[in-house]
Amino acid sequence: KVIVQVQSTTPDFPHAEFVGALDTLAADLRSPLISRVVTPADSMPTPEDLRAFSTFAPPLLGPAAYPELEQRVAAEGVDQALKGIRRTMMSPQSIALSEWFRSDPLGARATALKPLESLGKAMGYRMTIRDGYFFSQDLGAAMLILETPVRVTDHTGSATLIDFIRARLAKLPAGLQGSIVAGHLHTLSNQRIIQRDIGWTSALAMVFFSAFFLI
Numbered sequence: 001k002v003i004v005q006v007q008s009t010t011p012d013f014p015h016a017e018f019v020g021a022l023d024t025l026a027a028d029l030r031s032p033l034i035s036r037v038v039t040p041a042d043s044m045p046t047p048e049d050l051r052a053f054s055t056f057a058p059p060l061l062g063p064a065a066y067p068e069l070e071q072r073v074a075a076e077g078v079d080q081a082l083k084g085i086r087r088t089m090m091s092p093q094s095i096a097l098s099e100w101f102r103s104d105p106l107g108a109r110a111t112a113l114k115p116l117e118s119l120g121k122a123m124g125y126r127m128t129i130r131d132g133y134f135f136s137q138d139l140g141a142a143m144l145i146l147e148t149p150v151r152v153t154d155h156t157g158s159a160t161l162i163d164f165i166r167a168r169l170a171k172l173p174a175g176l177q178g179s180i181v182a183g184h185l186h187t188l189s190n191q192r193i194i195q196r197d198i199g200w201t202s203a204l205a206m207v208f209f210s211a212f213f214l215i
Contacts, residue, residue: 001038001145001146001147001148001182002145002146002147002148002161002165002180002181002182002184003143003144003145003146003180003181003182004025004143004144004145004146004165004169004178004179004180004181005141005142005143005144005178005179005180005181006018006021006022006025006141006142006143006144006169006172006176006177006178007140007141007142007176007177007178007179008140008141008175008176009175009176009177010174010175010176013140013175013176015130015131015139016087017173018139018142018176019087019131019132019133021172021173021176022133022142022144023090023091024171025144025168025169025171025172025178026039026091026144028168028171029144029146029165029168031164032149033148033149033150033160033161033164034146034147034148035147035148035149036146036147037144037145037146037147038144038145038146038147039132039133039134039144040129040132040133040134072106073106077106078106081105081106082105085105087131088131088132091132127143146165148161150184152183152184152186152187153187154187155187155188158184158185158187158188159188161182161184162180162182162184162185162188165180166180
């Protein structure tokens with residue numbers, strides 16, 4: 001796997017533009033070099049799992065959730081929910097969520113799942129899921145997980161893969177920058193060190209051989 005981190009370098013970078021840039025990057029990474037771009041939509045429980053769990057919504061909801069539910073069924077809440085669905089469904093990765101949106105378009109039953117979000121924080125995780133992506137708590141950085149068929153031991157393939165990803169990251173809009181965390185980088189680094197050591201060893205061998213020959 002390859003981890004791609006996209007971080008905001010501009011204070012108060014618009015979140016909607018951040019999500020749009022991630023959508024573009026995820027689509028641009030489609031290649032034989034990338035088997036799959038892992039997002040929360042396909043790495044977390046399936047919509048069927050969530051629908052089954054949400055049938056327990058009434059017992060899980062309490063008086064604290066009633067004001068939020070009232071806002072969701074108001075005209076402004078309905079309009080906001082529909083805009084959110086439209087924005088999410090523009091991403092190819094959101095196809096699997098279409099059935100969930102049909103069964104719970106206002107997110108009323110999903111309100112019962114909110115207490116589960118605190119489990120990650122209680123376990124020490126500093127990540128949140130927002131708009132279909134893994135974000136840091138301050139929403140200043142996002143993470144994409146890429147699956148690739150390129151083996152870490154394949155130097156030529158590693159170089160091609162890293163160059164491909166870097167070329168896509170170079171297209172990020174101003175205010176965003178990307179970085180890569182992957183074992184393939186160590187392969188390239190090791191190769192450079194080996195080539196350097198071979199060069200020095202060859203040069204020293206030539207010097208000693210020449211000196212020995214002259215003596």
